[in-house]
Amino acid sequence: MILKNRSEPDGLKILRSLNVRMNLTEEEKQYYLNQEKGYEGEKRFDELTKNLGNDLYFLNDLLLKTNNTHFQIDTLIISQSTIYLIEIKNYNGDYYYKSDNFYKMSNKDIEIQNPLQQLKRSKSLLLQFLRNLGYNVHIEPYLVFNNPEFTLYQAPLNEPIIFPTQVNRFIEKLDNTPSKLNAWHKKLAEQIISRHITESPYTLLPSYNYDQQQKGITCVTCHSFNVTVNAKKLVCDKCGNQEEIISAILRNVEEFKLLFPHRKITTSAIQDWCKVVPSKKLIWRVLKGNYKAIGFGKWMYYK
Ligand SMILES: [Zn+2]
Structure with missing residues (x-):
């Protein structure tokens, strides 16, 4: 057990x-x-x-x-x-x-x-x-x-x-x-x-920042950046894998959160991070539907 x-x-x-x-x-x-x-x-x-x-x-x-x-x-x-x-x-x-x-x-x-x-x-x-x-x-x-x-x-x-x-x-x-x-x-x-400790002092991470990171969504299967958004799918040009665009965006938001826990999750921030998603409205809908909105208007961010 x-x-x-x-x-x-x-x-x-x-x-x-x-x-x-x-x-x-x-x-x-x-x-x-x-x-x-x-x-x-x-x-x-x-x-x-x-x-x-x-x-x-x-x-x-x-x-x-x-x-x-x-x-x-x-x-x-x-x-x-x-x-x-x-x-x-x-x-x-x-x-x-x-x-x-x-x-x-x-x-x-x-x-x-x-x-x-x-x-x-x-x-x-x-x-x-x-x-x-x-x-x-x-x-x-x-x-x-x-x-x-x-x-x-x-x-x-x-x-x-x-x-x-x-x-x-x-x-x-x-x-x-x-x-x-x-x-x-x-x-x-x-x-x-x-008594288990969740914060691990064992993983030594290299120092990194936002600007250094290649933006875009990677293929869930082969991690290639070579992807296109086609209707409601993210299609990988390398291995042919298809993923619902919403699930791909959510995956990228989670990655953003994990890599940059101190950066605010806003529609613009996620659009910059996802890069390949042309519609800001789609990102807004995904954030609104899956995260908690904090604040109003242009100060709004998600958690
Ligand atoms: Zn692929």
Whole structure:
């Protein structure tokens, strides 16, 4: 049973827009792609676990704080006697493990941040966090690599790593280990969820401004700016996708809101942002029908 859902992080949505609308540096682009990949791996894990029949609570994507230190948990599973702390890594390609470090194999091997260290840190912080709440529970941490294209050479035998070829068996075991939850577990889960922090300090966004962004509506499927408005549809000249113009405008307004939370949503602002929509009246109708109008006349804006 999923008590806390995973949703697409705002930071990732912003990065995705910036990647389409401005020139990111190589480093920023790599950071964006890593975020995208990480999220994809987490969703892949969710897909595998969503239909388990066992009595378990799933708490996805938590950001918690203990003694002023933040820590992030990809998935926390509460069972009758154990709390499973799951760190998901969607690495692909060849890696090797040497003297407690991880390296990505390429022309020039690159040392990467040790995910086992990260898991150990999360475990100890979670332990503290739960102790502060008055719980003394058994925590089992696991590092799950769930990209089928991942290989780790010289993998250590005594670490809690689940490899792509073991993920299914790991989940089966979770499902088959007898578990019966009661009010105590429910309260524990609720206390954890109530302490979840929504504002993520983890996504490092590049600095950006309005003028830098390419204006226009992008195709919902292929993100191309090569679109035309035809009757009530937005038609993509690249992939041929068609979308109701109203839904395309709404999508662009939401993107505008997310990228520029301090800018006022007015008909003119949205027309400038959408660019391809010729009719100001249509934008006005979309805003009026879907947002709350604040103020009057030329000072009117929407929320
Ligand atoms: Zn397209």
